Amino acid sequence: MVAVSEITRKPTRTGTAMALSVAGLTTFTLGFTTSTAAVGGLVATVALAAGLFRGSRRIVDAAGGLFFLSLLFAGASGAGTEALLLAALGSILAWDIAENARSVGEHLGRETDTLRLELVHAAATLVVLAVGAAVVYGADRAAAGGQPITAVVLLLVGVVALVTVVTR
Amino acid sequence: MSRGFDTERWTGLDGLVLAAAGAGVFTREASLLLAAGLGVVVLGYVRVAAIPEVSLRVERDLSDATPDPDDEVEVTLRVTNEGSRTLFDIRVVDGVPPALGVADGPARLGTALRPGATATATYTVTAVRGEHAWEETVVVVRDPSGAVESRETVSAETTLRCEPELAATADLPLRGLTSKYAGRVETDVPGSGLEFASIREYRHGDPIRRIDWNRRARTGELATVEFREERAAAVVLVVDTRPEAHVAPDDEAETAVERSVDAASVAFSALLDSGDSVGVAAFGPDECWLAPSSGADHRARARRLFATHPAFAPTPPDGAFFPSVAVRRLRRRLASDAQVIFCSPLVDDYGVSVARRLEAYGHAVTVVSPDPTTTATIGARLARIERDLRLRELRRSGVRVLDWGDEPLGVALARAEAGWSR
Numbered sequence: 001m002v003a004v005s006e007i008t009r010k011p012t013r014t015g016t017a018m019a020l021s022v023a024g025l026t027t028f029t030l031g032f033t034t035s036t037a038a039v040g041g042l043v044a045t046v047a048l049a050a051g052l053f054r055g056s057r058r059i060v061d062a063a064g065g066l067f068f069l070s071l072l073f074a075g076a077s078g079a080g081t082e083a084l085l086l087a088a089l090g091s092i093l094a095w096d097i098a099e100n101a102r103s104v105g106e107h108l109g110r111e112t113d114t115l116r117l118e119l120v121h122a123a124a125t126l127v128v129l130a131v132g133a134a135v136v137y138g139a140d141r142a143a144a145g146g147q148p149i150t151a152v153v154l155l156l157v158g159v160v161a162l163v164t165v166v167t168r
Numbered sequence: 169m170s171r172g173f174d175t176e177r178w179t180g181l182d183g184l185v186l187a188a189a190g191a192g193v194f195t196r197e198a199s200l201l202l203a204a205g206l207g208v209v210v211l212g213y214v215r216v217a218a219i220p221e222v223s224l225r226v227e228r229d230l231s232d233a234t235p236d237p238d239d240e241v242e243v244t245l246r247v248t249n250e251g252s253r254t255l256f257d258i259r260v261v262d263g264v265p266p267a268l269g270v271a272d273g274p275a276r277l278g279t280a281l282r283p284g285a286t287a288t289a290t291y292t293v294t295a296v297r298g299e300h301a302w303e304e305t306v307v308v309v310r311d312p313s314g315a316v317e318s319r320e321t322v323s324a325e326t327t328l329r330c331e332p333e334l335a336a337t338a339d340l341p342l343r344g345l346t347s348k349y350a351g352r353v354e355t356d357v358p359g360s361g362l363e364f365a366s367i368r369e370y371r372h373g374d375p376i377r378r379i380d381w382n383r384r385a386r387t388g389e390l391a392t393v394e395f396r397e398e399r400a401a402a403v404v405l406v407v408d409t410r411p412e413a414h415v416a417p418d419d420e421a422e423t424a425v426e427r428s429v430d431a432a433s434v435a436f437s438a439l440l441d442s443g444d445s446v447g448v449a450a451f452g453p454d455e456c457w458l459a460p461s462s463g464a465d466h467r468a469r470a471r472r473l474f475a476t477h478p479a480f481a482p483t484p485p486d487g488a489f490f491p492s493v494a495v496r497r498l499r500r501r502l503a504s505d506a507q508v509i510f511c512s513p514l515v516d517d518y519g520v521s522v523a524r525r526l527e528a529y530g531h532a533v534t535v536v537s538p539d540p541t542t543t544a545t546i547g548a549r550l551a552r553i554e555r556d557l558r559l560r561e562l563r564r565s566g567v568r569v570l571d572w573g574d575e576p577l578g579v580a581l582a583r584a585e586a587g588w589s590r
Contacts (some may be wrong), residue, residue, distance in 0.1 A: 007274065061180075072191055075200035086200040087204050093289050099177060100314055101445060104278055107259045107308060112289075114278040120256055124312035132209030136202050142399050159189045163182050 008025050009055070015101020015118050016052045019094050023048050023063075024103035026090030030070055033087070034041035040070030041087070048098055055105060067091035085137060089129045096125045174319035175310070178214045179302065181207060183310040217315040219481075220253035226305050226324040228262075235295040237332050240271060245289045245305070248320075249281035256280050257310035260289070263303030267482045268293040268328070295330040296497055297429070299476035302326040331475035334437040334467060341585060342401045342444070342534070361394045401444045401507050402460045405432040405496065408512030408519055409452030415515055421551070424513035426482050427538035431577055432511050433474045435536070450500070451494055451522065452489035454479035459503060474496055491518055499529055502540045507532045513540045515551065520558045527567050534568040537560075 027041035046067035071091060075084050100121050103118030104114050185207035188222035192200030199576040225246055227327060231242040245262050249255055262275040273291035275541060304321040311317075367380055370390030380391045407428045416423040422430075432448065439446045448470055458470060474480055502508065508531045512519040527533040537559065543554035562569050568588055572580040 003242060010434075045490065068188075071203060072188065072200070075188070075197050075203060075295055075574075076191060076195045078197060079199055081199040081202055084203055085206060088203040090211060092206075094312075103175075103314070104259065107261070108276045108278045111272055111274040112278055113541075116280055117257060117259070117278040120280040121312065121314065124256060128210065128213045128313075129206070132206050135209065136205040139205070140202055154494045155193075159201075159208060160186065161205055 007052045008037040008111065009106050009107040010110055011052045011055055011098070012108075012110055012114050012118065013114050014043040015097055015104060016094075017054065018118065019098035020045065020049055020076055022097060023067075026067065026087050029083055029087045029090060030074060033074035034077045037074035037077070037079070040066060040073060044070060044091075045094075048094060052098055052101065053101060057099070057102060060095065060102060062094035064091070064096070067095065067119060071161055081137070081140065087135050089133050092115040093122070093125055093129060097122050131149055170220045172309075172316035173315060178210075178312050179269065181214070182211060185211060195336045209558050214313050214315045217311040217313045217570075219309055219311050219316055219318050220255070221251055222307070222309050222318065222320050223251035224248065224258075224307060224320070225250050225324045226260075228302060228324050228326040230328060231325070234329050234331070237295055237297050237330055239295045239330075239503045240292050241295055241328060241364075242290060243275070245275070245277065245291075246286050247277060247281070247288075247305075247307075248286040249283055252283050254280070254282050255309055256312040257314065257441065258287075259308040259310075260287075260307075261306045261322075262291075263305050264291070264293065264584055265300035265302060265328070266462055267298060268300050269296075291551045292330075292566055295328065296482055297330050297475055298329045300330070300480055326406050329476060331471055332433065334433050334471050334474070339442075339581075341581075341588070342403065342532075356447050365394045365396045367393055368390050401439075402447070402503055402505060403439050403507045403509060404446055404447040404449055404460060404502055405435055405437075406449045406451050406508055406510045407432050408510070408522075409450045409454065409479050409485065410486045410489060410518075411453075411486075411493070412516050412518070413452070413513050415513060417540055417542045422539045423482060424515070424540040425480070428482045428511035428513070428536070428574070429474055431536045431538065431572065432509070433470075434577055435509055436474075437467070446470075447506075448473060449498060450477070450479035450508075451498065452487040452502055453489040454481075455486070456480070459501070460503070460506065487509070491522075495522055495525060502526075502529075502531060504530060508532045509536060511536045512540070513538055514555055514562075515540065516559050517558065520562055522564055523562055525566065530563070532568075534570065535562060537572060539571060539573045 021044040027038060027045050031038040044063050047059060047063035047066055051063055068091065071084065071088055074087065074091035097118070100118060104117060108114060185204050187201050188207060190199070192204060227246040229244040232239065235241050247260050258279060259282055260277040264270055264275050271292045271294045275289065275291045277287055277289040279287045280372070302324070307320045307322055309318050361576035368391065370379065370392050374392045378392050380393050383389065383391045391449045409425055413425050413428070414423050436446050437447065441461070445460040445462045448456065448458040450456035454476050456473065458473055469528060476566065508526050510523050510526070510533055512535065514537045515519060523533050523535050541555055542548045543552065559569050559571055570584045
C-alpha cells in the first residue's frame with residue numbers, strides 16, 4: 001500500500017473568503033441603520049465564520065437567522081429603505097455562498113479547484129438578488145407616497161398569497 | 169427536465185418572508201415590506217429551479233495502462249457536457265479502483281459547463297499488482313440556486329493492468345519428497361546419481377558401470393554401487409487468500425496476502441528455473457488452480473495469474489467460503505507425490521490445521537508465513553505470541569516453517585535454512 005492523499009471535507013477556502021467578505025460588507029451596511037443592528041450583524045458574521053470553520057450547517061443557518069433578526073430590528077427602528085434592502089441582499093448572499101461552500105466542501109473536499117463552480121453560483125444568486133431588489137425598489141418609488149393602512153393590509157395579503165403560491 | 173431531489177437548502181425562507189412582512193405591517197415600516205418583497209423574489213427563483221436533461225460524456229486517459237508495481241500513473245479525466253443546456257453546478261467524483269491509492273491531486277472535479285464544453289481533472293495513482301477496472305463516475309448536478317440536486321452515474325471503461333515480472337530473487341529449498349523425473353532434489357532413494365548411497369547385492373540386469381569391481385577382485389562376488397537419486401519435485405504453491413489473511417501491521421503496509429503472493433511468485437520462478445514442475449492454488453473464496461507443469465508458457469500463465477486473478481486481489485474477497493470443502497478439493501487435485509508450499513500469515517488456527525492435514529496426507533509441507541503482527545498494543549502482542557505458538561506447533565509436527573518478518577525473503581530464508589533438516 002502507499003500513502004494516500006486524504007480529502008479534507010471542510011468548506012472550501014474560496015467560498016469561505018467570499019462569504020465572509022459579503023458578511024463584512026453587510027455588517028458595514030447595517031452600520032448605517034442602528035448601532036444595535038450593526039452589533040447584531042457583527043455577531044452574525046462571527047457566527048458565520050465559526051460555522052464555516054467547523055463545517056456545520058446548523059451554525060451557518062443560525063448565522064443566517066442572526067442576520068435576519070438584525071434586519072428585523074433595523075427595519076423596526078425605522079432604517080432607510082436603501083440601507084435595509086442592501087443589507088437584506090448582502091445577508092442572503094452571504095448565507096447562500098457560505099452554505100454552498102459547505103456543500104461543495106463536503107462533496108469534493110478542499111483540495112479540488114472549485115473556483116469556477118462557486119463564482120458561477122455566487123454570480124447567479126447576486127444577479128437574481130440585484131434584479132429583485134431593483135424591481136422591489138422601483139415599485140416602491142413608483143407608488144411613492146403615504147399608503148393608507150388598507151393598502152398595507154392588502155399588500156400583506158398579496159405577499160401571503162404569493163408565498164403560498166410560490167412555495168406550494 | 170427533471171425536478172431531482174430537494175436539497176432543503178432554502179427551507180424556512182418562506183417563514184422568514186412572512187415574519188418580515190408581518191413585522192412591516194405591525195410597525196408600518198415600508199422598508200421591512202420591501203425586504204419581504206426581496207425574499208419573495210428569491211422564493212420565486214428557488215421555485216422555478218429545475219435541472220436540465222443531463223447528458224455527459226466521461227473519458228479517461230492513463231499515462232501508462234500497463235505499469236510496473238509502484239509506478240506513478242497519471243490519470244486524466246475529461247467530462248464533456250453533451251446536452252443542449254448549460255450545467256451551472258456539476259460535481260464529479262471519479263470511481264478510482266479500491267485497490268489503487270490516489271497519490272497526488274484529487275480525483276474530483278467541480279465546475280460549471282456550457283454545452284459542448286469540457287472540464288479536466290488530473291490525478292496520480294500508484295500502481296499495485298493486479299487488474300484494476302475503474303468504477304462508475306458519480307456526478308452530482310445542481311440547479312444554480314442549489315435547491316434541487318440530481319445524482320447520475322456515468323461510466324467509462326478503463327483498466328489498469330500491473331503484472332510484475334516473476335523474478336527468482338530467492339531460492340527456496342524443497343523437502344526430500346519428489347517426483348519420478350530427474351532434477352535437483354537429492355533423495356534417499358538409491359539409484360543413479362552423484363553421491364554415494366549404498367552397495368547392494370548384484371541383480372541380473374544392473375549396468376556394468378555400476379558394478380563394484382574392487383569388491384569383485386577382493387571377494388569374487390558381484391555387487392552394485394548405488395547413488396542417491398536426484399529427482400525433480402512437483403510443487404504446488406498454495407496461497408492463503410481467506411478474508412482472515414488480509415491483515416497488515418498498519419494502514420500503509422502491505423497485507424499478508426500481498427506478501428504471500430510475492431513470496432509465491434518468487435518461489436514459482438526459482439523452482440521453475442531449477443526444473444521442478446510448479447503449480448499454483450489459492451485457498452480462499454475465489455477459486456484458482458494452475459496444475460503443476462513447466463516451460464515458458466506455464467511461466468507466462470502464472471505471471472498473469474499472480475497479477476490479475478481475482479483470488480490474489482489486494483482487497484479482501486466477499487464471497488462465502490467453506491474451508492473444509494476447499495481443503496478436500498485441494499487434496500483431490502494434489503498428486504500424491506506433490507510437495508506443498510503454503511503461504512499464510514497463520515493468524516488463526518485454521519491455517520495451522522490446513523498445513524497439518526496436508527502434511528498428514530503425505531505431502532511435504534513448507535509454510536512460508538509473512539509476519540503481520542506488531543508490538544504496538546497489548547492485544548497485538550498477544551496476537552504475536554499466539555502466532556509464535558502456532559508456528560512452534562507446526563514445527564513440532566514436522567512441518568518446515570519459514571517465519572518471514574520485515575526483512576527480504578532471501579534473508580529470512582538464509583536464517584531459517586540453518587535450522588532445517590533435509
